[in-house]
Amino acid sequence: MTTAAELLAGIPGLAGVEPVTRVTIPARLEYTYSPGSAQTRFLTALPQKRLLAERCPQCTRVYVPPRGACPTCGIATPEQLELPHTGTVTTFCIVNIAAKGLDVEVPYCYAYVLLDGAHVGLHARIGDTPYADVRIGQRVEAVWDERRLGPSLASISHFRPTGEPDADPESYRRWM
Amino acid sequence: MSKQPVAVVGVGQTKHVAARQDVSIAGLVREAAVRALADAELGWADIDAVVVGKAPDFFEGVMMPELYLAEALGAVGKPMLRVHTAGSVGGSTALVAANLVAAGVHGTVLTVAFEKQSESNAMWGLSLPVPFQQPLTAGAGGFFAPHVRAYMRRTGAPDAVGSMVAFKDRRNALKNPYAHLHEHDLTLERVQSSPMLWDPIRYSETCPSSDGACALVLTGERGAARTPRPPAWVHGGAMRSEPTIFAGKDYVSPQAGRDCAADVYRQAGVTDPRRQLDAVEMYVPFSWYEPMWLENLGFADQGEGWKLVEAGVTEMDGDLPVNPSGGVLSSNPIGASGMIRFAEAALQVRGLAGEHQIDGARRALGHAYGGGAQFFSMWLVGSDRPDR
Ligand SMILES: [Zn+2]
Numbered sequence: 001m002t003t004a005a006e007l008l009a010g011i012p013g014l015a016g017v018e019p020v021t022r023v024t025i026p027a028r029l030e031y032t033y034s035p036g037s038a039q040t041r042f043l044t045a046l047p048q049k050r051l052l053a054e055r056c057p058q059c060t061r062v063y064v065p066p067r068g069a070c071p072t073c074g075i076a077t078p079e080q081l082e083l084p085h086t087g088t089v090t091t092f093c094i095v096n097i098a099a100k101g102l103d104v105e106v107p108y109c110y111a112y113v114l115l116d117g118a119h120v121g122l123h124a125r126i127g128d129t130p131y132a133d134v135r136i137g138q139r140v141e142a143v144w145d146e147r148r149l150g151p152s153l154a155s156i157s158h159f160r161p162t163g164e165p166d167a168d169p170e171s172y173r174r175w176m
Numbered sequence: 177m178s179k180q181p182v183a184v185v186g187v188g189q190t191k192h193v194a195a196r197q198d199v200s201i202a203g204l205v206r207e208a209a210v211r212a213l214a215d216a217e218l219g220w221a222d223i224d225a226v227v228v229g230k231a232p233d234f235f236e237g238v239m240m241p242e243l244y245l246a247e248a249l250g251a252v253g254k255p256m257l258r259v260h261t262a263g264s265v266g267g268s269t270a271l272v273a274a275n276l277v278a279a280g281v282h283g284t285v286l287t288v289a290f291e292k293q294s295e296s297n298a299m300w301g302l303s304l305p306v307p308f309q310q311p312l313t314a315g316a317g318g319f320f321a322p323h324v325r326a327y328m329r330r331t332g333a334p335d336a337v338g339s340m341v342a343f344k345d346r347r348n349a350l351k352n353p354y355a356h357l358h359e360h361d362l363t364l365e366r367v368q369s370s371p372m373l374w375d376p377i378r379y380s381e382t383c384p385s386s387d388g389a390c391a392l393v394l395t396g397e398r399g400a401a402r403t404p405r406p407p408a409w410v411h412g413g414a415m416r417s418e419p420t421i422f423a424g425k426d427y428v429s430p431q432a433g434r435d436c437a438a439d440v441y442r443q444a445g446v447t448d449p450r451r452q453l454d455a456v457e458m459y460v461p462f463s464w465y466e467p468m469w470l471e472n473l474g475f476a477d478q479g480e481g482w483k484l485v486e487a488g489v490t491e492m493d494g495d496l497p498v499n500p501s502g503g504v505l506s507s508n509p510i511g512a513s514g515m516i517r518f519a520e521a522a523l524q525v526r527g528l529a530g531e532h533q534i535d536g537a538r539r540a541l542g543h544a545y546g547g548g549a550q551f552f553s554m555w556l557v558g559s560d561r562p563d564r
Contacts, residue, residue: 112322
């Protein structure tokens with residue numbers, strides 16, 4: 001590899017000139033997001049501390065957040081239902097490094113929580129417990145953030161252990 | 177439909193490093209392309225079309241980089257095509273190029289994939305908040321760590337397996353002059369005592385962030401007959417996709433990966449991949465993905481992949497060497513990483529892999545995956561021309 005300084009040295013009149021190797025050009029992204037009718041219902045129910053889901057009429061799987069259609073069957077999912085605020089940790093990791101622009105303090109426990117009655121996991125933070133005690137199969141419940149109640153999943157601060165016995169692995173094995 | 181057999185006659189790579197400050201993106205891809213042409217002993221005029229691939233544009237912040245790369249890749253006056261399938265893109269780009277040759281659309285095709293991570297922030301690019309999820313995913317490691325934990329829990333694999341894979345791949349990389357990481361002083365103990373980034377994934381079990389490019393020259397039977405060095409023949413190639421999230425998705429062993437492998441084996445007439453393949457270049461950005469993919473790709477029964485690792489089967493001198501090049505764990509120019517796997521598989525069956533050559537390798541698999549373990553691309557290459 002030839003260094004930039006070596007390249008410049010070969011050009012008469014540029015020897016000794018500080019080479020330009022990097023120019024930083026900041027980029028910013030701002031999105032206007034159209035959630036569609038299914039997610040609109042889901043998001044507007046969050047400030048009332050309600051978790052709305054949809055069931056596929058064909059495969060009967062329950063999706064939360066709902067998307068108005070089943071990704072497997074490719075058909076509309078008109079049947080709505082409300083889910084409880086309790087669920088099971090199906091898997092998790094402890095994040096020790098911060099991602100730029102992510103508004104969470106490290107370390108944090110990032111988990112998949114399978115709400116009771118749902119067939120896909122919700123991405124959530126587990127709190128109010130030592131991370132060493134978090135485990136697959138653990139029963140948890142939502143803790144709402146009274147100051148941030150709004151049409152966003154930030155309405156849920158985190159999930160905390162309920163203290164119930166761990167769930168039967170068969171109840172969540174297929175639904176991460 | 178009758179297909180032309182496809183041959184790999186040129187392979188070129190850059191030396192993968194943390195930051196190539198001496199070249200622009202155009203200079204980087206040009207370097208790989210020139211090396212692939214030199215390997216094939218062909219000139220720009222011999223190339224009929226160019227197929228280029230890379231990971232998401234906002235990694236480097238250069239939107240549609242293929243527009244400005246046309247002249248650097250000798251594509252002026254020729255068809256040029258851009259492919260994108262997240263981390264698997266290097267593989268799918270090579271397959272798109274191979275299909276153009278197989279279909280008889282073009283005689284000889286140059287395909288190039290790249291990433292210049294030193295000019296990007298991939299962790300930021302992969303952690304953009306979306307309104308329907310809690311913003312908790314910290315880069316690719318944060319996304320995949322829970323699935324690694326699920327694998328460990330499901331199979332009861334001992335903790336040491338992840339560090340064994342990382343240590344093996346980093347040692348293999350010492351034999352590959354193009355590999356980014358050459359950690360001569362690394363020990364298994366150091367891997368095991370490196371910090372947890374996304375528990376259960378440690379620092380030394382994680383791929384580096386690299387600048388690099390890879391290029392291949394693909395041609396048909398007539399081109400292969402004229403080529404100076406032994407070609408690698410494509411015996412099978414396939415891509416498969418599935419949604420990021422659906423009820424019943426198996427993140428540990430995705431259906432799309434299993435289907436993709438089965439398709440490739442069927443095309444190549446392979447019925448027992450463990451015995452019939454001589455080397456595998458597998459996309460393993462986090463070490464635990466080696467045992468996971470060993471199962472997904474049919475080299476081991478469900479829950480048994482880690483036992484092959486533990487028994488040394490995937491070591492350079494084992495009976496199924498995995499990532500003799502050092503793999504993604506030793507070099508990760510994201511967009512190029514899949515094509516490097518395909519290229520390294522080709523080098524093995526051409527007998528041109530140098531110090532990391534597996535003696536007598538005649539059939540090898542190149543594998544790549546990307547997105548939320550939802551895009552898969554693979555090819556199986558051999559020393560012999562396929563029968564039909
Ligand atoms: Zn359905």
